[in-house]
Amino acid sequence: MKNLYIGAASTAFALIANTAAAEVEISWWHAMGGALGETVNQIAEDFNASQDEYKITPVFKGTYEEALTAGIAAFRAGEQPNVLQVFDAGAATVIGAQGATVPVQDLLTDNGVAFNIEDYISGVRYFYADADGKMIGMPFNSSSPVMYFNVDALEKAGVEAPKTWEEFQTVTAPALKDAGYVALSQSHLPWIFTENFHSRHNLPFATNDNGYAGSDGTEILVNNDAIKAHFTAVTDWQDKGYFEWFGTGWGDNQTPFEEGKVAIWLGSSGSFGGLAKKDLPFEFSATYLPYWEAVTKEPKQTFIGGASLFAMAGHEAEENKATAAFFEFLTKAETQYFWHRETGYVPITKAAYELAKADGHYDRFPAAETGIKQLSLPAGEHTKGYRMGFYVQIRDVMNREYGRILTGETSVEDAFATIEKEANALLARFSKTQS
């Protein structure tokens, strides 16, 4: 019955578009909703219009977690898409499952597309690579947590955007409070105040080279004094009215910034496009994430967040060729610049970055350059990223415990002990699934 239907549909399609009979069709499952989804559709349309051999169809699959689960279920049923978008926290799952994807580096070189990892900006190069540095997933929407601030509010309070957390708590926050603002909110405690906290301060986040050297025996190193001191300070800021937490959801914490209630908001460089389009009643700008001078005098770059595109295995050679052609189109400087300009996600190649500079994009919007500049800061031993399995659940544990800290249900000390214990149990479980 299904075959009959497909047969009828394809006959009808062939009758309508017999000129396009030679096109190889590929599918792309993604998690980009709203304005981002429209930009994704535009890129797909541009690719389809740029040549007549291949046709890509983007399909919106919900949140990052839902897209990954849909991709896995489809793979098990043998119905996987050609391209699947997988977010940072799901990277270990998909990269660990060797045979589920075709490493992007192999895909490109096998299909005659030139590939040089040095063409990519340093911050994105190895996050989705294997232990030997081979690129497995194509970085797509790469972002970094940055600090947005309400320029009018800071002017009113007579302060500058803080460079360090010491400056924030002694100078910036008290002045903002006197000026009638909540000084700070943030939208993702695991991503901004945990993962990137470790990168910015060049602290190890997990054993086995942050988990890149293999899942066997990997343990999280989150229960350390630097981060505990940070969270203790955050609760102190909360008591003094410098910081407010509006729940686990991303938007709940962004909205008060947009409403002008909160003066400084830690969000994603990928939020830039959305904020710029919202026509906020105040001028905003962005700069690097602050750091603790007490922890380091030389702050480092941050990890990329966001997601990458994986070429799913189990497709015909000609479809893989189409996928390679799409990746080639996607990494072209013009495409990357278009994506960067529309959304605020960083351009992933040096050529695209140069193009954005040459076009004067950063003269018009200096804040748009913050993400890529922060990703291009000096690298350290522990700044290339992390690779941990069942990481979605580990983030859920962090969110739960951080929520409890901020509602006074638990202490910083107990919360980090719990996170360490539960995360290590999950890592050990994940390791067992990989044998």
Place this chain on the structure above:
Amino acid sequence: MKRAGFTTRWLPILLLLPQLSIIAIFFYWPAAHAVHSSFYLADPFGFGATYVGVDNYADLAGSSEYLKVARFTLIFTLLVTFFSLALALLLAVKADNIIRGAKSYRTLLMWVYAVAPPVAGFIGLIMFNQSWGPLTEAARAIGWDFKLGVNFNDTATAMVLVAVWKQVPVNFIFFLSGLQSIPKPVREAALIDNRSARGRFWDVTFPLLAPTGFFLLIINITYALFDTFGVIDTMVKGEPGNNPMTLVYKVYVDGFRGNDMGGSSAQSVILMLLVLALTIFQFRLIERRIHYT
């Protein structure tokens, strides 16, 4: 006594086959699959699975978080069931007494039945919006700094309220038809015997409503345990964080968000056993004590 029967042995089996195959394919096969996966730790893509015995169950039993979720589920179920039934019974008794405009009142009380759980959850999100929700403001007016999504108890309160609101109409419909099926002579006889409306209700009406009430009790427990999924998912916006969640939502969080097939299968099996226990309880202990008609 003459027994009606089939002449051949195969005809009844043949007639039962469609139903049995549906049950087998859609219920027993997946259930068996869940029991099987609960003894393994599997790579989500299906490349390999390691037999771990009862480790998945042992992990759950030893997890204080799982026990916390179980405890919340119990309290949530008790509250939702009690308030859904009590409110619906009150409304049904009052609506039963009304003669003029009865149909309009009843329709107004029933319409919420048509609201899907995620939509109910969404309405809850709007009513309890942190900065401008009308119910948030009402709570603030009485000095309760209500914070949905931040404070555990506040979020739990909102979830119970929305879940009860969504379920009252169903119970109302059943209670009302139960009340209307009580024979008039019985009511009239009661009226002569007892002049107190409250006394008549507890002595006559309530026992006669018992079959409906018992049926609804089971329906409501199942509703609170399983069908509130949509309400909870919408109200925690897909990310539970420190917010309350029920056991069935945890199965989803660990299995579908976290891709931990073994762990979430073990949780499903526990829920299956719970339903089994509930069914046994229904048939063995209570059905015997309640007289239908």
